[in-house]
Amino acid sequence: MKTATTVDSMPVQQQAKAKRPVMSERAWIATGSVLLLILFLALWQWGPAMLGMPEFILPNFTRTMQEAVVMWNNADLLSHFAITAMEVVVGFGLGSLLGLGVGVALGLSPRAEAMLSPYILALQIAPKVAFAPLFVMWLGYTVYPKIIVAILIVFFPVMINVLSAIRTVDPDMVNLVRTLNASRWQIFHLVEFRSATPALFSGLRIASTLAVIGVTVGELVGGNKGLGFLLVDGEGQGNTAAVFVTILALTLIGIAAYGAVVWAERKVLHYLPKVATTTV
Incomplete structure (x- = not known):
């Protein structure tokens, strides 16, 4: 009787052949992303002139890079x-810490959620x-x-994701751990929190981009330092190129924050299938 052959039991050469499609797929995706970036930059470079747009409208x-140097x-x-x-x-x-703490507290206490949810919702709805x-x-x-504005914006997506995840923990898993004489802390640590971790990182992904928006709003309203201040200063001078430079800088911060969350997610949730830990 023939047994099924796994990748781990293959010789080294066969394992390399088995892994080639994955590497080629990654290379294809990377190549496609680079080509799209080149296309975007080409359109940005020559598109305004082709459309007859003056530089003060769309540099x-x-x-834009010259203005960045300046x-x-x-x-x-x-x-x-x-x-x-x-x-x-x-x-x-x-x-994120505030959202995590409140989400856990409300998830473990339905009574507290019923009392506080209208006020939390009102805080979220308020602009x-x-x-x-x-x-x-x-x-x-x-x-x-x-x-503080960034905290208010980040708080809700983290809190609601953690709250929903803790509320949907499999009760059979909780009962199983209880039969092993686990303490309340062990039940939370081993079952409830671990089950909520994927949802927590989903909320952190959203929050990482919203944090940039919150800080920018605060700097636009009342700032004498930061990229938001440069944004207002460029707008006041009619310097469209400076505005674009500032937007690019804010985008870089958002990409870095999002990338840090994705990196941490892969490190923490390495035991889960990639389809469950990676959406982008």
Whole structure:
């Protein structure tokens, strides 16, 4: 009787052949992404001239990069970039921790959820832009209003994902661990929290991009430092290229934050199938 052959039992050469389709698939995806980027940059470089758009409406790629060099040398672009990045990291971290704590607490206590959910929902519905001027009046033109706005925006997606995940934990798994005389902490640590971890990272992915929006809103409303300040300054001077440079810088921060969450997710959830841990 023939037994099924697994990849681990194959010789080294056969294992390499078995892995080639995966590597070629990754190479194909990477090549496609690079080609799309080249196409986008080409359209950005020559598209405005082909459409007859003046430079003050839509500067091309070369003009934008020239302005980036000017801002780097004269407008202290790196310092403003670092300030905004710091605010994003702090706001994202604190908002995520707050959302995780509240989500766990409400998930384990249906009574507390019933009492607090209307107020949490009202806080989420209220436009965060309306809070930004208030925080500026209270705390002045410091980094704190921007961080608080980021916390408010980050909080809800993390909280609701964790809450939903803990509420949908398999009760049979909980009962099984109870039969082994597990304590309440062990039940939470081994079953409830581990079951909620994939949903937690899904919320963190969303929150990582929202944190950039929150900080930018705070800097637009009341900031004298950061990329939001450069955005307002470029708009006030009618410098469209500077506005594009600032938008690109904010995009880089968002990509870095999202990439950090994806990296952490792969490290923490390495035991799950890739389809369950990777959506992008």
